[in-house]
Amino acid sequence: MTGQIHALIIDDNANNVSVLAQLLTKEGAKHTQVSHPNRLESALDNIGKVDVVFLDLEMPGKDGFEVRDLLRANPAFDGVPIVAYTVHISEIDTAYHQGFDGFIGKPLDPDKFPNQLARILRGEGVWETV
Template sequence: MSQLTALIIDDNKHNRDVLALLLEREGVLSVQCQSAAQISQALDSEEHFDVVFLDLEMPNVDGFTVLHAIKADPNFQYVPVIAYTVHLSEISTVRDYGFDGFLGKPLDPDRFPDQMARIMRGEQVWSTG
């Protein structure tokens, strides 16, 4: 199997670093974006992403707008986009809006390996903790 790569979109460096570490432990490379400009660069790049982890609340752009841009890109048509946020009450909105899953912050390092494996098998994961 080829090396998996995740795109992490979050304005909070600590949250990006924690998720990147959890992904690294699962053998998954990651690319991190913190701003709208970096998100545009990542979407326009030749990089192939196997999964996107998307924060919902960021300065100057929200996760729902970013999701729309990602889903409009043919290169991301089959890439699962997982909302990950502290706003646990948003889970129904996230599901209705078309995200492929939901992970509540803080991420649980004990549950993450199973959650990641399920995501990569094409299963939807809806977890608030």
């Protein structure tokens, strides 16, 4: 992939967003955060091209599965990997069967993240709970 990676983080927990944002920045990626799923639709017009989405599964208003459906219905997200990242590691099978492109359990591991991100961007499925 050429150019700077742009990640979309959809998560209502500021601490989790901060950790992921730091890891992305360390890898030379920029990020956009949407802190509430109900703000996503209005935010999509201003986000620009996205290379990967990190999506929490448990949020107020809409859960991550509903948000994934919303993103998949938007042509701008055709071919963009949508990765569930959550503390609810028991949801890994559901995420797989519901069409997520990957799953990373929280807390994120700073030592594993560079490899996980690289694999995701190559189109490989990353399905890891720790």
